[in-house]
Amino acid sequence: MDRIKNIFFQVRGKIAFYPTLISIAGVLVAFLFIYMEQRHVSEYLMDIAPGLVIDNTETARTLLSTLIGGLISLMVFSFSMVMILLNQASSNFSPRVLPGIISNEKHQIVLGLYIAVILYNIFILVSIEPTKSNYQTPGFSVLIAIILTIICLAAFIYFIHNISQSIQVGTILNSIHSSAKNRLLNSINTQEFRVFPSQENWSVSAIETTGYFQGTLTGNLLETCIDNDLKIALDFRKGQFILKGNKGLKTNKPISDKVKDKILRSLIFSSEELTGDNYIYGFRQISEIGIKAMSPGINDPGTALNSIDYLTELFSLLMQVDEFEYWTDDKKTLRVFIERNTFSEVLFNVLATYRPYCLGDIIVSQKLLCMLNRLSERVINADQSEAIEEEITNIKKDLELQIKNSRDLTKIKEGFNSWS
Structure with a gap:
C-alpha cells in the first residue's frame, strides 16, 4: 500500500x-x-x-x-x-x-x-x-x-x-515557506524522545542504487523489521545524493540478500531532487531566491529581506526538531533510526551562501544579524546557542572586511533599526 x-x-x-x-x-x-x-x-x-x-x-x-x-x-x-x-x-x-x-x-x-x-x-x-x-x-x-x-x-x-x-515573488516565497513550515510542524508533532541502541558492532551493507534519497516506505520497512526481528539505522539523510556501493545501511545483525533486497526496495531514491516531505529544500529554495535577488542583474534587496523573514520562522521551528528520526512498530519497539540535518548545519549552510553576496548591503547585513538575535532568544540547548554566536561573529568579521565606512560599521554594532 x-x-x-x-x-x-x-x-x-x-x-x-x-x-x-x-x-x-x-x-x-x-x-x-x-x-x-x-x-x-x-x-x-x-x-x-x-x-x-x-x-x-x-x-x-x-x-x-x-x-x-x-x-x-x-x-x-x-x-x-x-x-x-x-x-x-x-x-x-x-x-x-x-x-x-x-x-x-x-x-x-x-x-x-x-x-x-x-x-x-x-x-x-x-x-x-x-x-x-x-x-x-x-x-x-x-x-x-x-x-x-x-x-x-x-x-x-x-x-x-x-x-x-x-x-509574484511574494506568492512563490509564501508557498515554499508554508510547505516547509507544515513539514516542520508535522515532524515536531510526531516526534518522541527516544534512545536508540549503540550501533558500534552492527552489520554494515552497501546501497545498490544511485540517486537522491527521498525517504522510506515506512509500512513496508517496519514489516520487514518485524518479520526478521531487525533494527535498522540509515547512515545518510533525506535529500543526500547516494552513490551505488556506499555503505550506509546498518542492521543489528547480519542479513541475507533477500532481506537486504526488501529493505532497499523500501527506500525511495530519485534521479532528481524532489521536495517530498523534506523541509530542507524549503530552506534551500528560499535562500537561493534571496541570494539571486542580490545579483547585479536583478538587484532586488527587498526580496532578500523578505526571504530572511521567512527563514527566521523556519529556523525557530527547526530548533524544536529532534536531530534523529525514529520509527516504531505497533508495540512501540524502536525499529528504524534516520539522521536529520541539525540546526547548526542548516544555519551554517544558509548563512555561508548569504555572506558573500549580501554583506556589502548594510540593510541586508543588519537583517541577518537581527534574525540571529531573534533566534538566540529561542534556543533550546547549548549547541544551538553556540552555533548562533559563531555565525554572528563570522558576519561581523566579514562586514569589517567589506564595509569601509566607519559610520556604517558603528550603526551595525549598535544594532540600528532597519525599515524592514
Whole structure:
C-alpha cells in the first residue's frame, strides 16, 4: 500500500495528471450524452423548451466546429503564458521553484477542462450521422457544449488572474515557506524522545542504487523489521545524493540478500531532487531566491529581506526538531533510526551562501544579524546557542572586511533599526 501511495504522489505532481483524468471524464460525458440522444432526449426537450434546442443540423455543425477551433486557440494562448511564466521564474528566482509551479493543481485543472470540452465537442460533432435522407440533430448535447464553453471562458478569466499572482515573488516565497513550515510542524508533532541502541558492532551493507534519497516506505520497512526481528539505522539523510556501493545501511545483525533486497526496495531514491516531505529544500529554495535577488542583474534587496523573514520562522521551528528520526512498530519497539540535518548545519549552510553576496548591503547585513538575535532568544540547548554566536561573529568579521565606512560599521554594532 505504501508503494502504491508513493507512486500516486509522484504521478500527481506531473503536469499531465489532472488533465488526463478530466479529459477522460469529458469523453465519458460525451458518450453519455450520445446515448441520451439515442433515447430522444432532444425531442423531449423540444416539447418543453424549444427555444433552447438547435434543431438545424448545419447550424449545429457550424457551431460545434467554431467552439472547437476557439477553445484550441484559447488553450494554446493560455499555456503559452505558462511557458513564459516558467522561463521568467527560472531566470528571476531559481530553477528549483519550477516543480512547484508546474505541479500547480489550478493550472492543471484549467488545462484539463479545456481538453475535456474540446473532446466533448468533437465526439458530439462526429455523432451527427445521417439517418436515411435526414440528419439526427443532437440539440440537447449542443446546448451542453455551449454551456461548457462558457465555463471555459470563465476558467480563462480565473486563469489570467491566478497566473498573474503566481509569478509574484511574494506568492512563490509564501508557498515554499508554508510547505516547509507544515513539514516542520508535522515532524515536531510526531516526534518522541527516544534512545536508540549503540550501533558500534552492527552489520554494515552497501546501497545498490544511485540517486537522491527521498525517504522510506515506512509500512513496508517496519514489516520487514518485524518479520526478521531487525533494527535498522540509515547512515545518510533525506535529500543526500547516494552513490551505488556506499555503505550506509546498518542492521543489528547480519542479513541475507533477500532481506537486504526488501529493505532497499523500501527506500525511495530519485534521479532528481524532489521536495517530498523534506523541509530542507524549503530552506534551500528560499535562500537561493534571496541570494539571486542580490545579483547585479536583478538587484532586488527587498526580496532578500523578505526571504530572511521567512527563514527566521523556519529556523525557530527547526530548533524544536529532534536531530534523529525514529520509527516504531505497533508495540512501540524502536525499529528504524534516520539522521536529520541539525540546526547548526542548516544555519551554517544558509548563512555561508548569504555572506558573500549580501554583506556589502548594510540593510541586508543588519537583517541577518537581527534574525540571529531573534533566534538566540529561542534556543533550546547549548549547541544551538553556540552555533548562533559563531555565525554572528563570522558576519561581523566579514562586514569589517567589506564595509569601509566607519559610520556604517558603528550603526551595525549598535544594532540600528532597519525599515524592514
